[in-house]
Amino acid sequence: MTAFFQGLGLPFAAAWTISTICGILLIALPVMLAVAMVIYVDRKVWASMALRRGPNVVGPFGILQSFADGLKVFLQETIIPSAANKGLFLIAPIITFTVALLAWAVIPFNSGAILANINVGLLYILAISSLGVYGIVIAGWSSNSKYPFFSAMRASAQMISYEVSIGFILVCVVLWANSFNLNDIVKAQHGFGLGFINGFWCSPLLFPMWVMFLISSMAETQRAPFDLTEAESELVAGYQTEYSSMAFALFWLGEYGNVLLMCALNATLFWGGYLPPVELAVLYLIPGWIWLILKIAFGFFVFSWVKATVPRYRYDQLMRLGWKIFLPVSLLFVFLVSGYLMATGHFA
């Protein structure tokens, strides 16, 4: 894109700046739009599984429901509790929202269509997603109210616990792809399964990792069945209890943005990213970004499906799963994967 702007007679620095800003907008705006849509999809899927209709009033099939909701919160009065720590109270939703968008910079939408093609892309995603917890923790603390505070405590423990196993799962993928660059990781999945299937999920050593990644990413994004930070029966609405209007909306956007990001990561790491699911020449006629979006959409459907069907975990069960099962198993698989790769001379 830089070349295009340079072609318009701009110097390199200006062309680079403009093209980067365009790239950011090209990613951020569709992501925000997609968030609005997936909220609607989430509610629809959830409703149909409960044999309800879900949103069906605003627009055809209720498709504009999210926008109506957005308008509603936008027009609401912002209420800041008098005992709250005002600065941090307002910063918290902004952090959550910003962080949810930041990580998209390194997701490859097509071969070469990547905003920041850095060679530690996966580490960057880990780093950014580890920031996500701050929005929640700060919100919980600055609200100066007990339920948000409990929720913040839960959130920090939960996210740290599952980041550990996610880290090890990613190590397995990185070992196989031999790179931290997400574009290289996608390329490494080209024809991975018997030269026909694109995606790491079909390896017997990586399939369990994929399952664990899916579960861990639900815990990491605090989606049901791990939504203990906003467990309404115990904590009212968790860290969001004291929030209203736009601040509340930013949390919503950030939360769904994170879910989408996890789906994108899942698609990129295990389902072959922008590659078609199987090696057929005819499938390559469809552009890569559409494949990626389809995979993200399917991933999100799985998230909704789980949310609609699985009851909420208890907190001690959540911790047990993270530390006593996922951590040792993922550690074992790092060992197995690296052993297998060494034995087969993968790095030679």
Add this chain to the structure above:
Amino acid sequence: MELLRSLQITLAEEVLSVSGLVLLLVAAWGGDKAARLISILSVAVLAVCALIAAPALCGSAMGPDVTAFAGQYRADAFAAFAKLLIYAGAGVTLIVAPAFFERVRGMRAEFPLLVLFAALGMGIMVSAGDLLALYIGLELNSLASYVLASMLRSDERSAESGLKYFVLGSLASGILLYGVSLTYGFTGTTSFEGIRLALGHGLSTGATFGVVFVLAGLAFKISAAPFHMWTPDVYEGAPTPVTTFFATAPKVAALSLLMRVSLEAFGAQPHAWQQIVIFAALLSIVIGALGAIGQNNIKRLMAYSSINNVGFMLIGLACANQPGAAAMLIYLAIYVAMSVAGFVAVLMLKDADGEPVEAISDMAGLSKTRPGLAAALAAVMFSLAGIPPLFGFWGKFVVFQAAVQANLLALAAIGIAASVIGAFYYLKVVKVLYFDEATDKVTGKSDLAHTVLLVIATLFISPLGYLLTNWLHGLAGNAAAALFHVA
């Protein structure tokens, strides 16, 4: 093949760490019931490691043949000498600990493991050929030591001593690390040989700062004045077997490390650190002697005594030559024996309920109730004071001899004068033991293992120890020669 060779040279460390990990699993499944078994196995492991280390000492190993991992690790005679003392100190701790802890139901399966890992860290300290290895070994040892100090959770003093040790210890580590980074910055390398070469071209201001900070950090670990403040509190608060450990193994490790760093890494510029060492030596001797006078707790007294003794040992280092180093090693070996005898005797001082007796006034007239124990304690006190027929005298003698030979006459003279002051409080204890009205406080029974250890250690520091002088001199000579090999 380089890796295989390196792994062969670091065999003692591998045995320690692997068996530590295996025993950790035993502890995880066996729980505190397995503590005694783990202690016994740990002592066996230490013995095996001592056997692995010993040939290097007898064969006076040195040079590139025993250097592993690109100079980061050395299994030379010097390291072997220190390691034997360290393993002995750790082994004694493990032998005396169960009886002490079981009485208060405080014996944890992790205790012997922490001692093992501390011994591993100390082994790496004395074998370090690189600032990184130095720091890693030191931290491994320190971290285990902090936990050991606060092992007795039911005792507030134990927790206090652990916390104090931790806070001051991390401050010292910080200072040391600051010095390490300065040294690296101004010499461009972390290996001792490289630093020696770089400093051979002259000493820049920055490197001087590095040397000073490194020595200050290490002075804390050997509890030399003016960095000694933590010693009395930690020695008093920590459970007595742990104090035994602190007074023996880590002291040997830190002193050996100090020798290695000063003589090897900073060996090209001895005048840069000699004055610091002399200052620390004199100050330690004086503070150790004066501070001990008002103490009524025997463990605090031993703490001041250890500060005092470190001062004498530093005189050997101040000589900055091979005889000085050898003298220091001989003193170190004798000091370990004295500490073991002293602390095992303290462990055996129990009242009728088995409660430890630590106040000196409660030991009055011990010679009438427990003549053997009183005699051993008296021997330790005389030996620590350096009174001639006992072996403690020999250590002081060789150190002063080395100082005189190195033309440090004033230092030797002040040292001798100060040791006279020091003798005062040691003799005071002997007076309490033998000439005061009996209080009949110390009536508790002693463990067999304690008695055996006490007898062995007391025989070593008794005049019979002089039979070993030739052997000890030979070994210390080998070790010192290895230290000066690079030069």
Add this chain to the structure above:
Amino acid sequence: MIQAIAFYLFATLTIFSGAVTILARNPVHSVLWLILAFFNAAGLMILIGAEFIAMLLVIVYVGAVAVLFLFVVMMLDIDFAQLRAGFIKNFPLGFALAFVLLAELVMGVGAYKAGGLALGTPDAATAPVAGLSNTAAIGALLYSRYLFLFETAGIILLVAMIGAIVLTHRQRGDVRGQKPSSQISRRPEEATINLQPEVGKGVTL
């Protein structure tokens, strides 16, 4: 140009947030400023081309260490009046320490200005390998030349873990632990009974 701007931005922010960390009255604010300092330090790392270290700095310090810090600090109930009373008492000591450190800094800078300092050149043993990303280069060094120290560092962490468990873990007799396997293997038939109670009779359980 842009690098210089970025450097000054990151450096200024690092120093500023470092200063606010110690000046902030509220410990939670302190930790948050500390996080900002870490973050900007990571930015500086990226500028010198050490992107792996930068990411690790964020993942480890910001993502894990600081969260735990925040966790603890948020739960502390700090009495500021008491804190200040201690401050006055310890002021002379703190001042003396600060003075020593300041003197050292001044001397160091002075020596540097006077040309008394010549920084050493790094030895060739750890020279960066051309054509390797710095992730791979660090890995290659850690697992060959520094293998011994790397593994020992692992044991240090193990000891820290053992220590934390030894000092805090208490076996309490009155706690009933979960046995997930037996909970899962329990069937409805064993846990419930179906009864058809007659009206007015009630049930006996």
